[in-house]
Amino acid sequence: MPKVTYVYDDGSEHTVEVAVATSLMRAALRNQVRGIVGECGGAATCGTCHVYLDHSTEEFGPPSGDEDEMLEWTAAPRAENSRLSCQLVPTEEGAHLVVRVPAEQV
Amino acid sequence: MPRPEMHGVVVIGAGHAGVEAAASLRAGGYSGPVTVVGAERHLPYQRPPLSKEMLADGGDPGALALRSEAFFADRGIVLRHGPAVDVDRARQQVHIAGDRPLDYDHLVLATGAAPRRIELPGRSLRGVAELRTLDDALALRASLVGAGRMVVLGGGFIGMEVASAARKRGVDVSVVELADRLLGRAVSPPVSAAVAAHHRADGVGLCFGEHATELVGDAGHVTGVRTGSGRVLPADLVVLGIGATAEDGLARRAGLATDGGVLVDRWLTTSDPRIIAIGDCAVVCDPATGTRRRLESIQNATDHGRYAAARILGEERPYCALPWFWSNQGALRLQLVGIAGDSAELVVRGDAARFSVFCMRDGRLTAVESVNDPGTHMAARRLLERATPGEAELVAVDYDVRALARRVLARETAVA
Ligand SMILES: Cc1cc2nc3c(=O)[nH]c(=O)nc-3n(C[C@H](O)[C@H](O)[C@H](O)COP(=O)(O)OP(=O)(O)OC[C@H]3O[C@@H](n4cnc5c(N)ncnc54)[C@H](O)[C@@H]3O)c2cc1C
Ligand code: FES
Numbered sequence: 001m002p003k004v005t006y007v008y009d010d011g012s013e014h015t016v017e018v019a020v021a022t023s024l025m026r027a028a029l030r031n032q033v034r035g036i037v038g039e040c041g042g043a044a045t046c047g048t049c050h051v052y053l054d055h056s057t058e059e060f061g062p063p064s065g066d067e068d069e070m071l072e073w074t075a076a077p078r079a080e081n082s083r084l085s086c087q088l089v090p091t092e093e094g095a096h097l098v099v100r101v102p103a104e105q106v
Numbered sequence: 107m108p109r110p111e112m113h114g115v116v117v118i119g120a121g122h123a124g125v126e127a128a129a130s131l132r133a134g135g136y137s138g139p140v141t142v143v144g145a146e147r148h149l150p151y152q153r154p155p156l157s158k159e160m161l162a163d164g165g166d167p168g169a170l171a172l173r174s175e176a177f178f179a180d181r182g183i184v185l186r187h188g189p190a191v192d193v194d195r196a197r198q199q200v201h202i203a204g205d206r207p208l209d210y211d212h213l214v215l216a217t218g219a220a221p222r223r224i225e226l227p228g229r230s231l232r233g234v235a236e237l238r239t240l241d242d243a244l245a246l247r248a249s250l251v252g253a254g255r256m257v258v259l260g261g262g263f264i265g266m267e268v269a270s271a272a273r274k275r276g277v278d279v280s281v282v283e284l285a286d287r288l289l290g291r292a293v294s295p296p297v298s299a300a301v302a303a304h305h306r307a308d309g310v311g312l313c314f315g316e317h318a319t320e321l322v323g324d325a326g327h328v329t330g331v332r333t334g335s336g337r338v339l340p341a342d343l344v345v346l347g348i349g350a351t352a353e354d355g356l357a358r359r360a361g362l363a364t365d366g367g368v369l370v371d372r373w374l375t376t377s378d379p380r381i382i383a384i385g386d387c388a389v390v391c392d393p394a395t396g397t398r399r400r401l402e403s404i405q406n407a408t409d410h411g412r413y414a415a416a417r418i419l420g421e422e423r424p425y426c427a428l429p430w431f432w433s434n435q436g437a438l439r440l441q442l443v444g445i446a447g448d449s450a451e452l453v454v455r456g457d458a459a460r461f462s463v464f465c466m467r468d469g470r471l472t473a474v475e476s477v478n479d480p481g482t483h484m485a486a487r488r489l490l491e492r493a494t495p496g497e498a499e500l501v502a503v504d505y506d507v508r509a510l511a512r513r514v515l516a517r518e519t520a521v522a
Contacts, residue, residue, distance in 0.1 A: 022169070030174050039404060041152050045432040045441055047484055066439075069481030073488050073511070 120144025126411025265347025
């Protein structure tokens, strides 16, 4: 199974295993990862699942136009590696992904 | 000195609002017992996907859980299988069928809503479905597999989302709507028109100004819908999407004030100071203006849940939040923020494929409705959370709310 490490704002980490085809938002909620809200349930409409994706991974394509627009208005500032975690769905068995969780989502 | 908490908090209803209230109590440091009484057999789950992904792609029901079982266990939130059948306010107890009563210091009613009942000949035929619960969705999904023709009664959000999902599976779909437009209670005419155009292009038949008078059947199974004009629309599946009513029976039996839902004040407190009502079942009353409002949205349910917890933990300020709603219908994405009101003046910006409607009242922006326009919408949401700009400000930026929102947010950062 792919692994995801969520790095909290205070530097602490939480690593979970995610089934292939499960989004990083869903995996976070299911595994009690702090700081990811996911109000719209993964429809890329609420912007409350914002994360900063570690650059060492090239697993995902660039954000779609809509995701890109949403990211401009997240509660925490947008960075070059900002993504909506509901749109990040690992497809590779052995992948290990690292994302940082921002201090605020709403 | 506050009275020591002994019995803790009981939440009735394990939906979006109830679960959020329980989780927020713990997150806020509440240390007494917290019990959530749920009537459904599943772990609390998300409702919005039930009329979207769950029907269209055959999504996995397990993926809908709001929180893991461990989440509740780790936080000492007890999930009890209900339903709750009575509230004894004098004794501060909740009765659960066939179980011992639960004592409470604070009670939170989060019983949600249920599909509106309709007295229609043929209502009990097989192949007539409604959609509120995960079990409803699983049953509807199974029916969609073999369905050839579906008729949806009601052109509201759930009806139109189901119509999209059925089209995706190749089912023939017609929608019967009494009004002359879709989503009439929720959105402005330009948005209705865009939604109608989207569904027509997708092959959905739209019958406006029509209502069902009878569901006709053969050998116990539905075969069609007779409408007011006398014609019969053939169907082997009929979905009732005619709205929902608040689940307030328990509150009424307990003698709480209700009026189309459980009446609460601006602190979400019912006519009993130990009982709060939240989410779809609550009618919030603003004593200053006399306006009463019951909302059915995730934002409302979760914000109510968070507020209920804060209130129990000592919050003094009244509840205040900006209403927000979304709907996905196939490739169509709707986002609504604020409350337009009937008298709103509308300004539309964008083109047919992608636009936002700015709803103005008394010269101020009160709501924004967006069709496939997420960037503008999110900017409007950020802006309205902070201020309601006047017409002059909007005209000055040619209704470019992104520019206005950027300016307001920058000012905020500068002050901080
Ligand atoms: C198919 C569907 C799609 C939707 N899509 C969207 C969307 O896209 N966006 C959006 O914002 N909103 C959407 N909504 C609305 C949203 O789901 C509701 O507003 C929200 O679920 C309300 O939360 P709640 O906790 O108040 O009620 P609910 O989530 O309905 O939970 C109430 C729970 O209380 C239980 N209950 C009732 N009585 C008792 C009792 N006596 N004892 C114990 N338990 C009891 C019920 O079984 C239920 O599980 C949708 C709703 C449906 C049905
Ligand atoms: S969960 Fe709403 S945008 Fe990702």
